[in-house]
Amino acid sequence: MNVIVLNGSPKGAKSVTLQYVAYIAKHFPAHTLKTIHISRRIRHLERDVAAFDAVMDEIRAADAILWATPVYHLLVPAGYKRFIELVFEKNAAAVFDGKPTAVLTTSIHFYDHTAHNYLHAICDDLAMRHVGCYSADMYDLLKAPERKRLAAFAALMFTEMASQRPAHRQFPPLVWSGGTYAPAGSPIPWTRVAGGSF
Numbered sequence: 001m002n003v004i005v006l007n008g009s010p011k012g013a014k015s016v017t018l019q020y021v022a023y024i025a026k027h028f029p030a031h032t033l034k035t036i037h038i039s040r041r042i043r044h045l046e047r048d049v050a051a052f053d054a055v056m057d058e059i060r061a062a063d064a065i066l067w068a069t070p071v072y073h074l075l076v077p078a079g080y081k082r083f084i085e086l087v088f089e090k091n092a093a094a095v096f097d098g099k100p101t102a103v104l105t106t107s108i109h110f111y112d113h114t115a116h117n118y119l120h121a122i123c124d125d126l127a128m129r130h131v132g133c134y135s136a137d138m139y140d141l142l143k144a145p146e147r148k149r150l151a152a153f154a155a156l157m158f159t160e161m162a163s164q165r166p167a168h169r170q171f172p173p174l175v176w177s178g179g180t181y182a183p184a185g186s187p188i189p190w191t192r193v194a195g196g197s198f
């Protein structure tokens, strides 16, 4: 299976997260994992249309996508979030449509669930087939039982990616609720004070 790894760490190849990807690649040589350093290259991807399109071409040609990222500030690194914005801004969402995908994070388990929920919702918005997620502690690779757990996840991930099983959509799409902003005198009493409003 040809898997594109979208690396969310601005540290690029030296990132902790990529060591987990390297561990998976080493233990599953039957699969090819090719990494694209998204956050590290985000300024370039933002400005250079050809570079962005080249990433989309890689994703289009892949059998599956692995979102591999650290948790930063209760979410994903800003550059990763910007990349996701660019996908929608540039109307490139169709490239991801139907692709099997999984999420791998490293963190100290502080609000890692918000990062996972966010990425799962993005996968749902992109109509991807989300097969699973894994939240590793940044020091897990140093522990034999955790390495075993990671390998078990990876085995299941590859099996599910290769299967044709439909995925369960977890997050409904955001629907624009409409509404018009008409600030003609505030209807909220506490914003009105003698002599004017604040």
Ligand SMILES: Cc1cc2nc3c(=O)[nH]c(=O)nc-3n(C[C@H](O)[C@H](O)[C@H](O)COP(=O)(O)O)c2cc1C
Binding pocket: 009, 010, 011, 014, 015, 016, 017, 018, 069, 070, 071, 072, 073, 074, 075, 106, 107, 108, 109, 110, 111, 112, 137, 138
């Ligand atoms: C700026 C910054 C913010 C972080 N924020 C969080 C956080 O909110 N929650 C958490 O569990 N870990 C947080 N961490 C820890 C990282 O997720 C952890 O060190 C991760 O393994 C780093 O991966 P990387 O080397 O691939 O970037 C943060 C680390 C940094 C540098």
